Structures are given as C-alpha cells and as structure tokens.
Amino acid sequence: MNENESKGFYKLSWVQRIGFGSGDLAQNLIFQVTCMYLLFFYTDIYGLDPVDVSVMFTVGNIANVIWDPIVGAMIDKNTPKLGKYRAYLVYVGIPLSGFAILCFYDGFAPSLLYAYVTYIAMTLLYTFINVPYGALNSSLTRDTHEITVLTSVRMFMANCGGLAVGSGLPLVIAFFASTDGSELPKDSGAWFTTMTIYAIVGMLLLFFCFSQCKERVVMDAKESENVKISDLWMEFLSNRPLRIIAFFFITAFAMMSIGNAAGAYFINSNMHGTAAELSLFMGLGSIPSFIFMPLVPAIKKAVGKKNMFYIFLSCAIVGMAMLYVIAKMDEPSMMWVYVAQFIKSTGVIVATGYMWALVPEVISYGEYTSGKRIAGIVNALTGIFFKAGMTLGGVVAPAVLAYVAYDKNVIDQTPMAEEGILWLVCVIPAALLFLAMFIISKYELTDEKIDEINKAIEAR
Numbered sequence: 001m002n003e004n005e006s007k008g009f010y011k012l013s014w015v016q017r018i019g020f021g022s023g024d025l026a027q028n029l030i031f032q033v034t035c036m037y038l039l040f041f042y043t044d045i046y047g048l049d050p051v052d053v054s055v056m057f058t059v060g061n062i063a064n065v066i067w068d069p070i071v072g073a074m075i076d077k078n079t080p081k082l083g084k085y086r087a088y089l090v091y092v093g094i095p096l097s098g099f100a101i102l103c104f105y106d107g108f109a110p111s112l113l114y115a116y117v118t119y120i121a122m123t124l125l126y127t128f129i130n131v132p133y134g135a136l137n138s139s140l141t142r143d144t145h146e147i148t149v150l151t152s153v154r155m156f157m158a159n160c161g162g163l164a165v166g167s168g169l170p171l172v173i174a175f176f177a178s179t180d181g182s183e184l185p186k187d188s189g190a191w192f193t194t195m196t197i198y199a200i201v202g203m204l205l206l207f208f209c210f211s212q213c214k215e216r217v218v219m220d221a222k223e224s225e226n227v228k229i230s231d232l233w234m235e236f237l238s239n240r241p242l243r244i245i246a247f248f249f250i251t252a253f254a255m256m257s258i259g260n261a262a263g264a265y266f267i268n269s270n271m272h273g274t275a276a277e278l279s280l281f282m283g284l285g286s287i288p289s290f291i292f293m294p295l296v297p298a299i300k301k302a303v304g305k306k307n308m309f310y311i312f313l314s315c316a317i318v319g320m321a322m323l324y325v326i327a328k329m330d331e332p333s334m335m336w337v338y339v340a341q342f343i344k345s346t347g348v349i350v351a352t353g354y355m356w357a358l359v360p361e362v363i364s365y366g367e368y369t370s371g372k373r374i375a376g377i378v379n380a381l382t383g384i385f386f387k388a389g390m391t392l393g394g395v396v397a398p399a400v401l402a403y404v405a406y407d408k409n410v411i412d413q414t415p416m417a418e419e420g421i422l423w424l425v426c427v428i429p430a431a432l433l434f435l436a437m438f439i440i441s442k443y444e445l446t447d448e449k450i451d452e453i454n455k456a457i458e459a460r
Helices: 014-046 050-077 087-091 093-103 112-140 144-177 188-212 221-225 230-238 240-270 275-283 288-303 305-327 334-370 375-403 415-440 447-459
Strands: none
Touching: 014 050, 014 093, 014 112, 014 144, 014 188, 014 240, 014 375, 050 112, 050 375, 087 093, 087 112, 087 188, 093 112, 093 188, 112 144, 112 334, 112 375, 144 188, 144 275, 144 288, 144 334, 144 447, 230 240, 230 334, 230 375, 240 275, 240 334, 240 375, 240 415, 275 334, 288 305, 288 334, 305 334, 305 415, 334 375, 334 447, 375 415
C-alpha cells in the first residue's frame, strides 16, 4: 500500500469496479421496469384509471420523503455484521425482488388496494437499497479520479440494465405472449413471468455487488452513535453544494420519469409502431452509454466538469426538439425518430450519469465543514430530491394523459391526445433540462478543491 492509499486515496481493481457497478445494474433491472412500464401496465392491463395511478404514485413518493431520512440516519448510526452499507444489498434484496414481481401480478385486478400495498412496499424497499448503495460509493475511496472511474463503470452497467429493460422487456413479453410483435402485448401472464425473471437476476447481481465491495472510508463506531435524523436538515442548510445537486436531482429525475413513462405511448399511439420498434426506441435510451460513459473521465479532463454538463444537456434538448418536429410530419420516418432518440439519450445519459460522481464530493465537503462523514444522511437527502423528481414525473404523465382524454381502447388517438403525448416526450423534459443547466451553473466544487479538502480531512 502506497502513502496515498494509507490516507484514504485507494485504487480499486477492475473486478471491484465492476462488482460495485453491478449493484446499479441490479437496481435498474428491478426498478427501471416500474419506471418505464408500470404506468402502462396499470392503465392498459391491470385496468386502473390514470388519475388513480397518478394519486398512488404521489402517495408513494410522499411516503418516501418521510422514509428516506429515517433510512439515512439508520444506516449511518448502525454497523451490521455484513458491513455498514453493503449489508443492505443482501438483507433487502430479497423482499425488494419479491414485491417488484407482485406489482405485475393481476390476480386481484382492478383492486386499487392491492396496487397501493405492493407499489408502496416496493418503493420503500427500493429506498432501503438505493440509499446505502449510494453511500457505498463514498466509502470505497477518497480519490476523485477513482470516483469518476467508478461512476463511469456504475452508469455504464446501469445503462446495460436500462437497455435490458427498455429494449429487451418488450421482446421478452412478446416471446412469452406468443404474439407476432405487431404491438406491445397485453398478456398479463407474460408480463408477470418477465418481471419474475428480471427480479431474480437483479437479486443475484445485488449479492455479487455485496461480495466485491470493501468499505474503507467510513465513520468509526463512536461517531456513528451521535447521528440523528435532524442531521439531515442541518446538513442541507449548511452544505451549499449539496443543495445545488439536490435541486439538480429534482429536475433531472422529473425529466427522465416523464420521458420514460411516455415512451410506450409515443411509439404505440403517435408512431403506430410495433413491439420491435418500441424495443429499439427504448433501447436507444441506453445504447449511447456504451460509447460515451467510458469516455467520461477523458471528456471531463478536456472540457471541465461544468462544460461537460452544458454540452450534453444541450445535446439532449436538441434531440427532443428533433423528435417533436419529426413526429409532426405527415409521414414521420422511424429512422429519423431513432436518430433523434440517440442524440437525446446521449445527452441525458452522460449528464445524469455523471451527476452521481458529485455525491461523494458533497459528502467530503460536509465532513470538512462539520466533522461528520454522514454518507447515509447525504444520500437520503439526494434520495428525497430524487423521489421529488419521480413524484413530479409520476403526477405529470398520467395527469396529462387524463387531461387530453387518452383512450387505451383505440389505436388512433385524437390530435389533442397525440399532442399531449408529444409534450410528455419532448416539450416538458426539454424545459426541465434548461432549468437543470441553470442549477448546475451554481456548483463551485472543482476537482482541485475537492482534493485539497480530502487531504485536509486525512491530515486530521
């Protein structure tokens, strides 16, 4: 071990990096299915009214606003035998997978009570995985370059999960439904079987992540005893960089939630596409990650942290504008739809992927100013704002569908319904990205400043 490593600036092997990234791959295989397709399942298969789904999504996310700080304080205050943060990948992975499967079971359809119980249980359990997993990143090393590499690997693998869900799930459902792929199948048994497979694979990947992560930058037991839920709000008030990325998280996740939820409606109703075309369209939401996420460390070094955000957020807005224009044509070309989706997704993937590398930075900043390395609390805060963004998306998408009188029973929607879907896919997400660019312009922690802070902390 060299001198820097002895001071917390650890280097990780590629197996450890991939092991850490497999945790986000697992969460995407489980949770992204609900983000992308649960609204469609509830309205078109389970038989719920879009307004009821909107209210349920809102209730679930409000419950998580209360639940997040409890989880954050709990994991910072306690140190289970299997590890301070990684233990929850095992403890919670099994019930999370189980409730995700139950969300896609229609044996009690159209019972709103069953939908509420399974959906809210699934989201609460997801928080109990996501908060400690987010804190796990900052516990592996203080090295800013290593954290950038870790984040790149994590987001690369997360987008492997996104590809498996966005592109693969419609094809797997079509396989089990034994259809010709002319449209997204509405066979409830095929949906349930597909979700079961995805959830079990995700659970096994969580176990692999647990096996490869070694926590070396954490609070000692004496510091942990003093952690309180109120530390969450004190940290939010005193940590300006944390407030900035928290609001960035709101806009970014609202944008992704709205756009992802509307994807199936856009291809089915506006483009009259097949299941295969939906598969390719949704898959293009992840494919750019395989090209650009490995390049993030080099891109950041060449243009700087803020400029990288500006470039790729602008790229996403251009892609959304192209989608809108193409969809309004008399005979829109699916090929140009794919091109626009690729451009949009390139910007979204890099900008929203790299934002996770900022979380360990604000954790170190908070430790430097307060003396407490409360990684769980900080990730709970980002989780609250992530859920706030998801809540916005969960409310906006079904509310717009209800307002424009979307009819699940017809193939040809009214012009008003088609325009509403376009707003969900293009206009509203683009407006949120402009807001995100303004928010990130206020972030002031450079790599040099973070290195100085980490060295000062270790010198204590």
